[in-house]
Amino acid sequence: HRMNTEAGGYFNLGDIYEKIQYPKSNQRKIVYLNSDYIDQPEAKSFLAHEFMHLITVNQKNTLRGVNEEVWLNEARAEYVPTLLGHDDVYKGSNLERRVNNFLSNPSHSLTEWLNRKEDYGVVNLFTQYLVDHYGVEILVDSLNSDKVGIESINYALAKNNFKEDFSQIFSDWVVAVLVNDCDLGEKYCYLNENLNELRITPVFYYFPQTETVLSTQHSTNYWEANWYRFFGGEKYFILEFNGDSVVEFEVPYLLCNFENSCSVGSLPLDQSQRGEIVISDFKAKYSSLTIMPFIKSKTIGFNGRENSFSFLLEASTQKELEKEDDEELMEELLAEIEELKSQIAFYQQRINEILAQRGELTFCQGLENNLYFGIRNNAEVRCLQEFLKAQGPEIYPQGLVTGNFLSLTQEAVIRFQEKYAQEILSPWELGQGTGYVGSTTRAKINQILGK
Numbered sequence: 001h002r003m004n005t006e007a008g009g010y011f012n013l014g015d016i017y018e019k020i021q022y023p024k025s026n027q028r029k030i031v032y033l034n035s036d037y038i039d040q041p042e043a044k045s046f047l048a049h050e051f052m053h054l055i056t057v058n059q060k061n062t063l064r065g066v067n068e069e070v071w072l073n074e075a076r077a078e079y080v081p082t083l084l085g086h087d088d089v090y091k092g093s094n095l096e097r098r099v100n101n102f103l104s105n106p107s108h109s110l111t112e113w114l115n116r117k118e119d120y121g122v123v124n125l126f127t128q129y130l131v132d133h134y135g136v137e138i139l140v141d142s143l144n145s146d147k148v149g150i151e152s153i154n155y156a157l158a159k160n161n162f163k164e165d166f167s168q169i170f171s172d173w174v175v176a177v178l179v180n181d182c183d184l185g186e187k188y189c190y191l192n193e194n195l196n197e198l199r200i201t202p203v204f205y206y207f208p209q210t211e212t213v214l215s216t217q218h219s220t221n222y223w224e225a226n227w228y229r230f231f232g233g234e235k236y237f238i239l240e241f242n243g244d245s246v247v248e249f250e251v252p253y254l255l256c257n258f259e260n261s262c263s264v265g266s267l268p269l270d271q272s273q274r275g276e277i278v279i280s281d282f283k284a285k286y287s288s289l290t291i292m293p294f295i296k297s298k299t300i301g302f303n304g305r306e307n308s309f310s311f312l313l314e315a316s317t318q319k320e321l322e323k324e325d326d327e328e329l330m331e332e333l334l335a336e337i338e339e340l341k342s343q344i345a346f347y348q349q350r351i352n353e354i355l356a357q358r359g360e361l362t363f364c365q366g367l368e369n370n371l372y373f374g375i376r377n378n379a380e381v382r383c384l385q386e387f388l389k390a391q392g393p394e395i396y397p398q399g400l401v402t403g404n405f406l407s408l409t410q411e412a413v414i415r416f417q418e419k420y421a422q423e424i425l426s427p428w429e430l431g432q433g434t435g436y437v438g439s440t441t442r443a444k445i446n447q448i449l450g451k
Helices: 042-064 070-083 094-104 117-134 137-143 149-159 166-179 323-357 379-390 407-419 439-449
Strands: 203-207 212-220 228-232 236-243 252-257 262-266 274-279 286-291 309-318
Touching: 042 070, 042 094, 042 137, 070 094, 070 117, 070 137, 070 149, 094 117, 117 137, 117 166, 137 149, 149 166, 166 252, 166 262, 203 212, 203 309, 228 309, 236 286, 274 286, 379 407, 379 439, 407 439
Parallel strands: 203 228
Antiparallel strands: 212 309, 228 286, 236 274, 236 309, 252 262, 252 286
């Protein structure tokens, strides 16, 4: 029937119910097509799209009693015209239209569905990439499961023995739509020949040949890609990322030299969603750095508008790093290490107290003497064994407390020494544990015991 010119068709979920449940129901498994396009090539793609919605409702709602999230429902429907060959001729195809929709606003959330053209563009282009590299079985298996959204994709990936999860694939896709170059890596390009030329244009920040500082704040949504490219500047380039700590960010980056040889990395972030990258010889060696932050913490419950979250980028270029700043940073880090050590000692002491109350650590409060293989019926050996047992099965799987220092105890000591090799073995320039409880081993045990 006739409908808005922008619409190719639609599917009405209410039609699957009886009129007593939904008075406007046509009580049919039915799809609707725009009669204005009935004699146009697009009609086949519109029919395929809407028919996929009908299949989804049957598989999810009727058979499994769950509602598929809108973005993935649309993603499968958007891919079906390609699956059936309707996009083989690119000119005038649904795929060409979706590429244009995507390029008009590539920084648009994959999972927030507002029924806009860019919604269709991003789900189509992501799904093209997903199927290119992981096969249409991912869409099939996610459809034929009682899970929905991202969880169903992760289920299908595991079922098909892929090591990647949705987050890793999204990160790779963010790089792929920037470079679309298989030479950079097999996952950083499209395999569909109609998409060989697809590339987004990042936001550019140029630094003049002087020491410069840039600070810029942005907002973003869950699973929304962002691209920021920095170039120019001085010898050292420093980028600080500061994201909203109530969500979890991922920040892949692309670093390219003047021979157009690039490498992909990921900016490490702490629990506060802060991270820093320092690049030396930036001016001489590298043509650009592109960062691509996105939020990955939410994986379920996408069915409409979502909240946005902010992140701050602070970038600077310098001729030389300020030594005072380096020394100050080192002092702060060393102070934090000492604070962490004291906290570890405190909590280990509390653990020992609890174990003692439960009868699992009876009297071991510290070691005064060196201990070694062959000692029998010794109170300090019993103390050592209780301590090793409290460290868990990865250190002392047998957990025997006998007072006899024999092979099982010696092996446990070796595991403990190698776990804390930097403090126990390195002072003696040893590469592996000895099983001898000497001064550095006793010192680490006593530290953990809070003595």
